[in-house]
Structure formats: structure tokens, C-alpha cells
Amino acid sequence: MSYSHLPYTRCLDDPSTTFDIAVLGMPFDTATSYRPGARFGPFAIRSGSRRQFPERGYALDWMTNPFTRATMIDCGDVPVSPYDNALAIDQMETAYNTLLARPVNGSASSRTAKLARDEVEHPRILTLGGDHTIVLPILRSLHKVYGPISVIHFDAHVDTWPSSGRISEQSKVNHGTYFTLAFEEGLMSNTSIHAGIRNKVEGPELIEHDEEVGFELIMADDIDDLGTDEIIKHIRQRIGDSPVYLSFDIDTIDPGQAPATGTPEPAGWTSRETKRILRGLAGLNFVGADIVEVAPAYDNADVTGILAANLADDFLTLFVTDEPPKRHVQRKRTLTDEL
């Protein structure tokens, strides 16, 4: 089945169907440090989207239906090698390059042409992971079109481990090092930001390294001191007008609400808080997005798959909206009247 009942086409092989936005699965999980299983993430997210329909896609919190604002399709999954990570990363980059080079359908307003080096409008891709390593081939591909870009990285972990000291070239590339490698390859501008961080590291020097790689840090706890509005403001200021990629690790969300992931960390944000922050990011220049690290073998009653599908709808909405929605739906009576 396709994501949110979108039309499914084998668009990697067949260029005849044009689109503005594509959903693409990357079932790769052979660079994971703890619990494996995110290769089944694309399946779980599509399965979690069964109750989402484009014709009933009007979200009251957004006050819009993203599916009416652009031509969207589900392109299925990239065939990735489960035996050879270097080959798999190459396969993912080739697939992303292929879709990024397709002409847009043109039913949506121009959004990426002003950001692209060739001044041509390029499609946007929402990738369903996969472990977080998939971001490296994606950033390599986006760099060819946009040059260095910013990243908004929702995660419990910084994913900027140093790449040195690993025993082989292949072991350097994993779901904790890919941002360091992306930095070393010049794929990112120095204006990226993490949100939701709460992992333990070897020592404070790792945070200095994180800054070198180009990230500012919003800790999970910051939500208690700053609130969602200040967090939104921080992210928007950091990113400004730059082309920006949104990468969302499901472990951002507290494991009580999203247990099905490879490296769960207690004391995360709730789904409601996170969705509110996401809505506040509308209007930034998004050139792509992903949701990663969903590993359904650890799920209960599909809660993680359903949440991931719901968040994926928010990412599609971020691709097509120009500003954050008004905060409240108009009510006939206020709560104070009722007291």
C-alpha cells in the first residue's frame, strides 16, 4: 500500500508520471549501533497512514489540506543492498539524484527555483527511513542542486560523532557519524540546529566538535524553560532564508509515545509539543525532509507507525505552506465564557 493512499508509481524506473512532491522509502538499517530493524520503517509508516486520505486531509491545526496544494505521489522503496553499506549508500544517492532531476508537475507555486544553482524548480522528496545514515547520500544529492544547505535535525542524539578512530572506511559511515562526514564533505552550511537532544556522550568536548560541524543545540529540557514559541524563534533565526533540510529521528519523541526505535532515550518531547514546534517552522525554505529510525518490531499497537505517518503529513504541509497557521480554531464561545 502507498503512503496516505497517494497514487503509487514505480517512478525510479518510469519517468512518465510527473509530480511536485514524492514519498520515497529507504529500507536501510545496517549502520545501526543498538537495536536493528529500521529497514521496516517505510512499511510501518505506510501502514500507520492507512487512516489518512488525501480527500479527507484537511488538518484543523494547520487549517489546510496539503494534498490539494501540490501533486504528490508515492514512489515506493529504493532497492538497497543489505550486505554492502557502500553500495547501499550509492544506490540511495542514485535514486535521490534521479527523482531530484525530474521536471516538476508545476501544479504548485514555485518554491525551489530561487534556491537552486540552475534556477530551475526541482521536486521535493519526503524520505521514509531507514536508519539515520540515509541522510548522508541525501545531502550529497541535494548539494549538487542547492550547494551547502542548513539542516534542522530533530533527534535525541547529536549524530556528530567524530569519524576518526573507526577501524575501516566502511565503519566510518554509520548512524552516529553521518553529519560529521557531511560537514567534512562541505555539504552543509554552518547554520544548522538540533532540537530535542538528551543523549549521553563521552565528555563535553563532543559538544565543541558539534559546534564545529555547524550545529546549535536545543536540548529536550529547554522546552520547560523556553516554551515552544521561543524554540520556534531560535530555529527560525538560525536558519533564516537558507535552503533547509528537515531530518526527523522518531526518537525525538518520548519512548512512551514512540517506543519503536533503535536507540530510545527517556524524557523526550511529546508528540503534541513537537507538532506545535513543526507548525511554527512553516515558510522556511524546505528542500527536502525525512522521518527515520522507526523500527516496528519494538512497537505496540502501531503507536509509533501511526505517529510517524501523522508527522510525515506535517512535513508535506511544511513543503506547501507559506506561514505558520493561526493558533486557534475560531470557537463560538471562549473557555472563560463557559466557566
Ligand SMILES: [Mn+2]
Ligand atoms: Mn539520529
